[in-house]
Amino acid sequence: MDSLRFFLPTTIESGANCVRSAAGRWVLGRKALLVTGAGAAAASGALADAQAALEARGAGWAHFDGIRANPDADQVYAGVAAAQAQGCDFVVGIGGGSALDAAKAIAWAAAAGVPRERFFRVRPEPGEAALPIVAIPTTCGTGSEVTPYSIITSHEAQTKVNVSGDGLFPKVALLDPRYLASLPPQVLCDTALDALSHAIEGAYSPRSTRFTEALALEAIRTIVPELVRMAHGAFVNLAQLQYASTVAGVVIAQTGTGLVHAMGYPLTYHKGIPHGRANGILLAGYLDFMARPCAALTEKLLEAASLRSSDELHGLVDALLDATNATPEAPSEDELTRFTREPLRLDLVRRYRSMPSPEEVMDIYRTGF
C-alpha cells in the first residue's frame, strides 16, 4: 500500500484586522510585490491594510495591478518584470483566485528564472524555492491561499494549466472576513460554489483519506446552509463562508480537484462562464455519476449538506443562479461534444476514482444545462 501524505506548510492567520495585527508574522522580506487585479484588493480594504502593515514593519512595496480573471502567462511575466525591476524579495497576492494564483506563478518564475517561452513546458522541481508567498483572499472560493496550485490560462492549449509545486504553497494565509463584504452577490455565489465543488471533488478523489474526508464534510456542512440563505436573499455569514472555503482548499491541496474542474475549464475558456459557476452547474450530475461507484460516500456528502438527493442540489444551484441573475446560456450539443474531449485528455487514472466514458461526460454536461 502506498503511503498517503498530508502536508500543509501554510500558517493560517484569521480574524478581523489580522493583516495588521499579525504583521510581524507575514512581512517576510524587505520589499513586497503586491499582486492584485484592478478592483477587489482596493475596494475590500485589504490593499490598504497590507500597505499599512508593511509600513509599520519598515518594509517597502511595489504594486502590480495587472491581473485579470483567468490570468495568462503574459500577465504573469509582466509581474515577474515588475518584481525584478523593483527588487522585490517576496510576493503578496491580494484578491480572488486569479490574483493569488498569478502571485504564486510570479513568485516561482521570478525565483527560478523560468523564461517566458518555457513557462508551460517546465514544472516546479520538488524543493525548488519560489519567492516567499503571502495570500490575502478577498473571495471565498478558490482555496488558493492554502494550496500549491497556480492555474494559468494557456491560449495555445486553449484551456487552463495547473502549475503546481510544494514551493508554491503560501507561507502565510491571512483571512479577514471583512474583505468579503464588498463582493457583488454573483461573485460571492460563484466563489462559494467553487468551494463546495472543491469539497465534493476532494472527498471523491482516489487520494482522499479519512482526514480529508472529515475536512470535506465540515466544509460542506458549513457552506450549504449559507447557499440556502443566499438563494433566499437572506443574510449570509461571511466568516463561515471564508472558513469553509479555506478548509475545502486544505482538502484539494492534498487530493487535487477532479472531473468537475476538468469539465468546467472549457465552459470558462470557450463560453466565459465564471469558474465557480461552471463547477456549480456540473455538481448535481457529477454526484449522480459518482453515486454508482461510491454510494455510501455520496450519502454522507448529501447528509452533510442536509440535502435528500442530487436533485435537491440541482434545485439549490438553479435557485442561486436565479437569485443572482446569473443563469448562463446553454452551450450547443456540438460545443458540448467538443468540450467532452478535454476532461478525458487530463491524466485520468490519478485524478478520477471512476473513469467516465465520453457519453457519461456528456450526460453530466447535459444535466447541468
Place this chain on the structure above:
Amino acid sequence: MDSLRFFLPTTIESGANCVRSAAGRWVLGRKALLVTGAGAAAASGALADAQAALEARGAGWAHFDGIRANPDADQVYAGVAAAQAQGCDFVVGIGGGSALDAAKAIAWAAAAGVPRERFFRVRPEPGEAALPIVAIPTTCGTGSEVTPYSIITSHEAQTKVNVSGDGLFPKVALLDPRYLASLPPQVLCDTALDALSHAIEGAYSPRSTRFTEALALEAIRTIVPELVRMAHGAFVNLAQLQYASTVAGVVIAQTGTGLVHAMGYPLTYHKGIPHGRANGILLAGYLDFMARPCAALTEKLLEAASLRSSDELHGLVDALLDATNATPEAPSEDELTRFTREPLRLDLVRRYRSMPSPEEVMDIYRTGF
C-alpha cells in the same frame, strides 16, 4: 481582535509500511540518531523498518535507547551526548510520547547548544532551529508527532515542564497502524484516553477556533466508539485510534492542553498513575465544571461521543479501567489538597477558558477517584 493562528508544518505520511515506502521523504540527513525506549520501538517492528529505510537511502544511524517513561533532563542529555559523539545530523523518535518528546528535546538542545544546567531555564527562540525531527509513534495518544511540545520531567520542580517551540514540530510524522498491534491493552487504553483528553481540552481552550473544534469533534467521534469496544473486550480498530490520536494532536498543537493535563501531572509525578489514565480519570469532572460556562459546546462534545451525560463518560472510563485491570488507588484528601496547588500555579488566563477555584479543582479530583 487578536489574529488566530493555525500552523502545522509537519508532513504526515500514513498507511501500512509507510516508513519504508516513504523513505525518500523522511531520511533528512546523512546519519540519524534513533531515539527509543527499551522495548516498544523494537517490539512493534518500527525500529527495524526505520533502519531498513535508512539503509535503502544510504544513510547511517546510531541507536540511543535510554529513554524511560516521563523522561528527565539526564536522559535528554545522554541523548545529546550520543548525537554529538556519533555525528548525527537528524533525530528520529520511535515509540510513545516519552521517546518522541525526548527526541525533540535532544534535537533542540543539541542544535542550540543548550547547557544541561540551563535546560529548564531557557526556551526555544522563535525561528530557532533544532536538528530535523522525524516522529514514528507506536502508541495512539500522545499526538507528539504533530505538536511543538516536549514534556520533560523536572525533579527540581517536581512536575513536568513543557519545552515548546515551532522548531520542535517534527518535519515528518510516519503513521503505520501495525505498530500498535503489539501494545499491551493497558497502554492502548491509557493512550487512547490521553488522545480523548487532548480533543476535549482543545475544544474548551480559549485559543480554539471553529477549525480546531471541528477537528476535536472528529477525534472524539472516532475515539469513543473504540473505547466502548475496548471496555467490552471487543476488537478495536487500531488505524482509527491512530488517526484520531494524530487529529487530537493537531488540535493541541494549536490550542495547548488545559486543566486536565495540569491536574494530571501531579497524579503521574507523585502517584505514578500513567499520564493518559490520570487524564481519563479527570475527564468527567472536568466536563461538569466546563458545562457551566460552556453549555452548548459541552452538549456538542457529548453528542460527538454519543454519550448522554458526563456520568456516562465516567461510567465508560471506570469500565475501561476495570476491563484492563488498571483502577488506581485513590490519593488521600491531604494529597489531593497538595496536588490542587499545581494546576492553579500554571499560567491560568491563557490556558483555561474558565478559571477554577481551589475547591473546584478538588471537586474534579474527587469526582475522578
